[in-house]
Amino acid sequence: MIRSSVLIAVLIVALVLAVAFAVSFGETVLDLAAYGRAFTDPSSGEAAVLWQIRLPRALCALLVGAALGLAGAVMQGLLRNPLAEPGVIGVSGTAACAAAMAIIAGFAAIPGAVEVAALVGAALAGGLLVVVGARLKAPEALILFGVALSSFSGAATALIFNLSPSPVASAEVMSWLLGSVANRSWFDVMWVAVALGISAFFARLALSGLRMLTLGEDVARASGLPLAQLRVWALLAAAVASGAAVAVAGVIGFVGLAAPHLVRSSVRGDPGRILLPSALMGGLILVLADLATRLIPTDQELKLGVFTALIGAPLFAIMAWRAAREWRL
Amino acid sequence: MSLLTLHEASVEIERKPVLLQASLSVEGGEMVAICGPNGAGKSTLLKLAAGLHKPKAGHVAIHGRDLKTLSSHQRGEAVAYLAQERLIAWNLPAIEVAALGGLHLGQSDIMGRAQRALDMVGVGHLAMRGVADMSGGERARVLLARAMVTDAPVLIADEPVAGLDPDAELLVLERLRERAEGHSAVLLSLHDLSAAAKFADRVIVVADGRIVADAKPLDALTPDILREHFRIAGQWIETENGPLLATRRL
Numbered sequence: 001m002i003r004s005s006v007l008i009a010v011l012i013v014a015l016v017l018a019v020a021f022a023v024s025f026g027e028t029v030l031d032l033a034a035y036g037r038a039f040t041d042p043s044s045g046e047a048a049v050l051w052q053i054r055l056p057r058a059l060c061a062l063l064v065g066a067a068l069g070l071a072g073a074v075m076q077g078l079l080r081n082p083l084a085e086p087g088v089i090g091v092s093g094t095a096a097c098a099a100a101m102a103i104i105a106g107f108a109a110i111p112g113a114v115e116v117a118a119l120v121g122a123a124l125a126g127g128l129l130v131v132v133g134a135r136l137k138a139p140e141a142l143i144l145f146g147v148a149l150s151s152f153s154g155a156a157t158a159l160i161f162n163l164s165p166s167p168v169a170s171a172e173v174m175s176w177l178l179g180s181v182a183n184r185s186w187f188d189v190m191w192v193a194v195a196l197g198i199s200a201f202f203a204r205l206a207l208s209g210l211r212m213l214t215l216g217e218d219v220a221r222a223s224g225l226p227l228a229q230l231r232v233w234a235l236l237a238a239a240v241a242s243g244a245a246v247a248v249a250g251v252i253g254f255v256g257l258a259a260p261h262l263v264r265s266s267v268r269g270d271p272g273r274i275l276l277p278s279a280l281m282g283g284l285i286l287v288l289a290d291l292a293t294r295l296i297p298t299d300q301e302l303k304l305g306v307f308t309a310l311i312g313a314p315l316f317a318i319m320a321w322r323a324a325r326e327w328r329l
Numbered sequence: 330m331s332l333l334t335l336h337e338a339s340v341e342i343e344r345k346p347v348l349l350q351a352s353l354s355v356e357g358g359e360m361v362a363i364c365g366p367n368g369a370g371k372s373t374l375l376k377l378a379a380g381l382h383k384p385k386a387g388h389v390a391i392h393g394r395d396l397k398t399l400s401s402h403q404r405g406e407a408v409a410y411l412a413q414e415r416l417i418a419w420n421l422p423a424i425e426v427a428a429l430g431g432l433h434l435g436q437s438d439i440m441g442r443a444q445r446a447l448d449m450v451g452v453g454h455l456a457m458r459g460v461a462d463m464s465g466g467e468r469a470r471v472l473l474a475r476a477m478v479t480d481a482p483v484l485i486a487d488e489p490v491a492g493l494d495p496d497a498e499l500l501v502l503e504r505l506r507e508r509a510e511g512h513s514a515v516l517l518s519l520h521d522l523s524a525a526a527k528f529a530d531r532v533i534v535v536a537d538g539r540i541v542a543d544a545k546p547l548d549a550l551t552p553d554i555l556r557e558h559f560r561i562a563g564q565w566i567e568t569e570n571g572p573l574l575a576t577r578r579l
């Protein structure tokens with residue numbers, strides 16, 4: 001087992017290396033002279049490739065991954081469930097449905113409208129899960145409710161396609177729903193960075209509540225913490241992070257599941273101390289996953305959301321198997 | 330003035346009355362056992378006293394102050410609560426679980442306190458072990474240590490010895506007794522009536538949502554009460570280790 005401070009340092013170094021590698025790799029092969037031009041001549045083609053295409057893409061992957069890692073860790077702490085992940089329990093799906101609705105309704109032209117729609121969708125789903133979670137004692141029951149919510153939001157999104165008058169808009173939404181960070185701009189980077197900062201601020205406020213919820217609803221309520229308020233902070237943290245991730249990159253599943261899972265033992269399960277390593281791990285996973293989609297030779301570039309789902313779903317099955325035993329505490 | 334007072338407090342859950350006009354008081358230095366058959370309303374009574382249920386009628390007071398006038402922080406400082414459900418969602422080390430009892434209350438030297446609380450209930454040597462790697466009885470004692478980590482004047486424990494082996498049960502009840510003797514008010518639910526008679530200053534019998542007896546143990550757990558509310562025939566035998574209840578089913 002690695003100490004959490006060591007893990008954080010290792011993750012930061014790995015992230016820097018991964019971003020550097022992602023930026024240096026691409027269809028346009030850059031030699032040393034080209035790198036020289038990219039750094040010295042902002043108007044050169046190499047500078048455009050490096051600073052306007054590759055770096056925003058890599059940073060988008062990092063920040064979206066970090067947002068998903070943070071959202072996953074917060075949701076798991078809030079719902080006391082290692083399988084609570086924004087994608088699995090319907091938060092991402094509802095955010096995507098709300099954003100798809102905004103696009104089809106023609107609001108995409110209004111700056112920030114799709115992003116706000118995704119946030120509202122994520123907040124609605126998160127709120128519903130917290131209300132239901134307070135009434136359901138068994139963690140399995142909440143996951144089943146989340147699966148139902150996910151299915152419903154999927155069906156609602158399908159209905160939007162079904163009733164959409166414009167095939168062009170439908171194709172646009174479909175491409176976006178598959179999840180990708182290709183062709184993202186510095187505006188996208190800024191948007192998700194700000195949202196991640198806000199989410200981290202809310203998560204910090206919710207920290208003591210997440211810890212105390214380890215011991216269940218009643219003990220947490222009796223402990224003297226303003227639990228209702230802390231729950232709202234946690235919910236806002238998860239909703240802002242997952243909503244921002246969906247708004248910028250579409251639906252990218254399982255990062256919020258895998259990231260906390262991979263770092264949990266190094267923080268000995270502490271739902272407060274897990275937040276930072278989980279965010280860093282989420283960022284690392286997504287930078288590497290995006291790199292993989294570019295490296296795997298296919299006629300059409302693999303969509304990031306498709307790739308993470310293909311890797312993440314078997315991981316989810318393994319974790320569900322293990323968690324089922326832990327729930328017998 | 331009593332540390333903990335319930336005055337004609339009633340509780341409804343999903344519009345069904347589960348506790349009716351319960352009145353009791355617990356002084357500092359007193360250990361009071363709540364006894365009764367399953368489903369009688371013992372846990373509801375303890376949750377009401379801990380501020381987890383709002384009374385439909387009547388009120389609950391700590392140090393004479395109505396519980397609803399206290400802030401959540403003040404309530405947390407005044408009352409430590411051990412739930413019947415022994416939930417620990419994550420595999421935290423025992424010492425960190427124990428420390429959760431006072432971490433947010435700004436307790437100084439919380440890890441030192443947590444270690445002492447674990448030592449007190451006999452699991453100090455397991456301080457760094459993850460709770461998922463412990464037996465049910467060990468986990469129960471870690472959770473009790475968490476409830477005892479602060480100096481809250483009122484300690485409420487819902488079946489603190491359920492599932493413990495006889496040695497651990499005696500240890501835990503002795504520690505709770507010591508806690509009471511240190512001027513705290515200890516209110517706990519127990520199914521072991523002999524243990525209640527041995528350790529508690531008073532026994533409150535709850536049946537069908539009502540308090541049907543509140544007296545010294547042997548005056549509360551009379552053969553009539555045992556027959557009527559526990560549906561057992563019982564006879565108290567004095568032994569050198571305290572009173573022992575010999576029972577048979579009716």
